[in-house]
Amino acid sequence: MIYSAFDYAISPGGRMATWLLNCNPKTFNLDEHRGAGEVLTSWTIARHKAEVAAGDKFVLWVSGPNAGVAAYGRFTGAAEFGQVDPRFWTTDPGPKHFVPLEVEKWLDLRIPKARLAGDARMADATILRQPFAGNPHRLTSDQWQAIHEAIEAENDDPGWHLEPGATIRRKDLHARYGGSSQNGIATSGTTDNILIFTAASSGHQHGYYDTWNEDGTFHYTGEGQTGDQRMIRGNRAMLEHRETGQRLRLFEGARGTVRYLGEWTLNQDQSYTWAEAPGTGGGPMRQVIRFHLVPVRATITTPQVGVGQSYVVVDEEVIPAPAAPSTPDPDLVGRNLSTHRRLQNQLAQEAQNRGLTALSPGAADPDFDLAWRDSQDRLTVCEVKSLTLANEARQLRAGLGQVLDYRDQLSNRAADVAALLWIERQPTESRWINLCRQVGVTLAWPGREETVFSVAKRTPKSDE
Template sequence: MPRWLLHCNAKKFDLESFRQDGHVLRSWTIARYVNELAAGDEFVLWMSGTNAGVIAHGRFTGSAAYGQADPDYWAEDPGPRNYVPLEVDEWLDLRVSKGQLATDPRMTSATILRQPFAGNPHRLSNDEWQAMHEAVEISKGNDPDWHLKPGDEIRRVDLHAQYGGSSQNEISPSGSTNNIHIFTAPSPGHRHGYYDAWNEDGTFHYTGEGQTGDQRMLRGNKAILEHRETGKRLRLFEGSRGTVRYLGEWVLAHEQPYSEAEVPTPGGGPLRRVIRFHLVPLKATITTPKVGIGQGYVAPDESISATSATPSAPDPDLMGRNLSTHRRLQNALAEQATKRGLTALSPDVSDPDFDVAWRSAAGQLTVCEVKSLTTANEARQLRAGVGQVLDYQDQLRQRAPEVTAVLWVEREPSERRWVDLCHRAGVILAWPGQEESVFQS
């Protein structure tokens, strides 16, 4: 039985929009072998262009016939042509790339590689069909050249030695294998305004690369966006240095592959725009990181002076007298929590940068932001504290069923409205002398 290859030039026919608008592909224009095509003949559909490759396969449902095309999705009205009726058996989630096929010796004489602009269809030899069939099956299943299983740990230097890619970047496309390695390490990422998020439905929002200014769809970000078209597999790892843990294979969500958000610029300054890729797990992928929340409380030094405080600290609470007061409040609160039989916590490498948290024997978690107050900075500190503790609460809810948010301040605010505002936002606002109400909550 003859096998064929149909090719699509996206500059002439907008197949992507055709499909997105809900149309079902039922026929294809042909210019050659008109009398040789028959019902039952198998075909692959090839997309030409920068990321050329196989995007679907199926079979013809009848002989070719002459007719008029619907010009809606054509760059120019093609006029009357020969059409072959067909049925697509499967649209591939990952494209079988031209580069991948070109390295197969069975494809040496394939006309789609030697004469890519020849008219449809291209006849495939038995060897060429077998090469494409095997590549399609691999794209739909496990890569036989990939040997890590979800949960496996590997030194990053060994990962790149075996599978390629750069050991320096958080997004690391490989030039030697069919993979894009991506690394999530929440705490280091927070220093650059990165906030990766595990969602309750098992999906994962991964923040793109670019530590200064607005992130753009270039380099690693572009590689992730186009991974379906290039046939690259997204391999997610927990950690970014030393030993990393493989979390499995992921793909971009079809309907909304990414969104954009504004985050603070590291070190202070205007907000900047970041890209958040929406990733969906495949097969036995691990969909939650293997991390607890927090580590044993580490008490900061209260004896810091104004001269030793960091001059460029973006938070005015972390300067001179304010920093010393902040640490005293924080340590005293942690001590009170311990006295009540609670487990006081400091953030671990995978946690947001909260000041102190505590866990009850039953596992209930409270996260707390501490703020010193002066007459001059009160409103600014309260605004910042509410935003910070809500952010911590939101992130930790990915790993804890219930998280209470507390904003602990140096003294009672001068305006009662702050207590009411925090109550409406679901934040407990309290100060020294109100320990019982905080810990009972």
């Protein structure tokens, strides 16, 4: 049987003492210490110097607004006196008494002070009654047991009932776990969860370009649709989720029925970076936060069940905004964006009228405009382009490249994928029709719906 520090400390007849070490972030930068790759091997103490001993157990408490237990371990020797490494202190501490130690485990989520303070066994704990007293704080066996149980409960993920891959109506999700149904980052005031939602179909129109990475990590765009994003509200809650003991729950979809993609946490080496993205409706470029998420346990990192989600009708009313040179698609502004969305919605409705299920991209999908499957399980993926005389060639080149890329990315997730480039009108140069045909792409426009939907009846790869 494998025993932890807690098991030894609370075993019947055990004589080891148990302690709490307090870290004040205003005097010692623990995050910087860990970020530098340093191993915690000692801690300064001001009292009980003759009583601490090798084998004694401890928990490390971090004080401040997000106070709580961050780690546990054991002392490896008696108290000593000597010079303390000053690198991570706000002022040079000089020579002090310290106790050598070994950290057994850094907790993924801090056990919040509020949770422990609600346990009657912690009522007389000196860290709560006399938080400014010197280190270490002695813990009774009951107090040690209360902290132990809180840590074990965190490991068991109490109060959460969804398994990765499960679907739930968003209104029911919030009724059970709290948080606003209107936000992409929904912090809960009633449970220790932060619910975050990713949906390419709705997110991209606000400049939210979330991405799945080959190593199984996920980059999630923070909240804030206009102007530079700031580390406030939901963004700050995500950044501090470890310190507050809140779990990050990722969902695919933004409205209606959403799919649980498991629990995630921020990459400890680099929690986030800044990037540029357009504002809502192709507005001016701005700074956005890109959170770097890594999976925790039993998490679906790249959804593999099918392609897309139920089609989300896009808003055709567009407030014109100037396009920045580096906008992902500079033609998607003003009149062009409104026309693009109208064409997309009309084609989706036509597919549904013919008994097909129109799809918007899901979190793991490339950013196609829409797709559908036919009765023979053939997937048609579509890119929509508006056209003017000035931008026709550019739009056709871009659309052809995009739909070929979508087909290639989806080829390992569908037995047969057809590519469709749906444009506003017939091109002025017929060579585009032949060019698309040569690479297996159907080029069509309003009035040629029969051509589009007959693609679904062809035998696989008959276009090539």
